[in-house]
Amino acid sequence: MPDQIPMVQLLTPAGELVEDPAFPLHTTPDEVRGLYRDMVLVRRFDGEAAALQRQGELGLWTQSLGQEAAQIGSGRALRAGDHAFPTFREHGVAWCRGVDPVDLMGMFRGVSHGGWDPAEKNFHLYTIVIGAQTLHATGYAMGIARDGADDAVIAYFGDGASSQGDVAEAFTFASVCDAPVVFFCQNNQWAISEPAERQSRAPLHRRADGWGFPGLRVDGNDVLACLAVTRWALDRARRGAGPVLIEAFTYRMGAHSTSDDPGRYRSAAEREEWARRDPIDRVRCLLLRQGWADQEFLDAVEGESEALARDVRRRVRELPDPEPDLMFRHVYAGPHALVAEERAGYAEYAAGFGPDLAEGVPA
The missing domain is CATH 1.20.5 (Single alpha-helices involved in coiled-coils or other helix-helix interfaces)
Known part of the structure; x- marks a missing residue:
């Protein structure tokens, strides 16, 4: 079974810490509380955006529901000078790079082509063409290496994009040029309505073998493991050791987009099974078990998320139409x-x- 393949895990679904000698993580209660806050706020404005689409305020929305740990963990592993190249679902990474959620929604409202300055945020514009951003990221990383900068690049894509020729070409250039790029594949199990097992006979991280660079699988619902593994991969890239492929094994709990009906191709039981592995719930359990947070803290984060949702709703509806x-x-x-x-x-x-x-x- 795909979910029985060994993967890096530092926090179990029950919220218990485990160790992996290959990927030690020295964290603090403050950092864990910050990761929890990030995930709660991102999920809340993501849900508000989906509601706004249903009410006619956005033309489309692509939820990241269930993928918060993969995005926040990897996003918080980036240094200020690193560059991220997203698809169209990396709302959590955008949050980590300081992009205003309203700027994300502007494109889906049809009032902008992006909404933020990639050079300012080191977070490039959302890419709708599946897999194209991996080539952009690789080229940028090759440029960084030639400039002698001490930075790295991360390219996000999904399991469906792993079947694209652009991704294979990016792997080729990154490998032969030792480009300082990390390929971060969020395997959320479904390329729209096509299951991952119909796209590959082998686990996706094994594809790196054919290009001669490391590939590994991480529990994509474990924010601590995603943080530790991405830090390791980025540090490796900065040392000039070349690319790494990370397969974050997670699950898209929502629809592919607001124009999709996942009930037509997957069962409710499958979603319920993955809901028991919810990335936010396991961090909440850890915080309470370790005494690193109390109910007052949890309530405060919840209140902050509601305030964010109200602010986002108001400002999205006030966005001016472009000339x-x-x-x-x-x-x-x-x-x-x-x-x-x-x-x-x-x-x-x-x-x-x-x-x-x-x-x-x-x-």
Whole structure:
């Protein structure tokens, strides 16, 4: 069975600490409380975004429900100078890099093409093209190595993307160039409606064998293990030892997106089984068992998450619509005859609807 394959685990589903000599983690109660807070807040604004989509405020939303440990653990392993290349579901990593949740939602509301400056956050824009970001990450990592910088890159992708040619090409370049990049695969069991076992006869982390770099599986619902393993991989990359493939074995408890109905291809019993491995519950159990937190702390985090949800809801609904002319800007680095022609044609078309629509589209 896929979930019986050995994997790195430092915190059991019951919230009990275990040791792995290969990946020691020296943490503090403050750090664990911070990881718990991160996961609770991310889950709450993620859920609020899904509700906003159902109410017509967003065109689409892709939940990260159930994958908080993989994202927060790996995200908190990054140093300030490291760069992250996400897919379209890395809301927890975005949170760790200081991206405003409302900026994430702007793209799904259709009012921006991204919403944040990748150079400022060291968190690149969401990538809808499946697997393409692994090539971007590898190229960036190759550049870092040539510049002699003491930084690393992490590329996020899912089990479905592991079947893409772009990912294979990224592995090739990263391997032969010893690029300082960590490939972080969140194996959430389902590539939309296709189960992972129909995509590969071998565990996904074993794919690294063919390219000559390490691959390992970590319990993706264990935030401590994800933190320890990602720190190890990033440190290894910084030393010039080349790439690592991490398979975070987790589960997508929600739908692939708000346009998906997972009830058509997987059972309720399967989801209930994984709900018993909830990444937030196990950290809560640890905090209470070790005496590192009390109910007052848990209630305070819950209250903070509700305040965040209210703030996000208000600000998302207040996002201004972009000027129509924006679609013609930044298409190319400089002027382009075809874009100029299309811009003029749209301005003429918009003028026929009166000044409100035509505003912001110069002739």
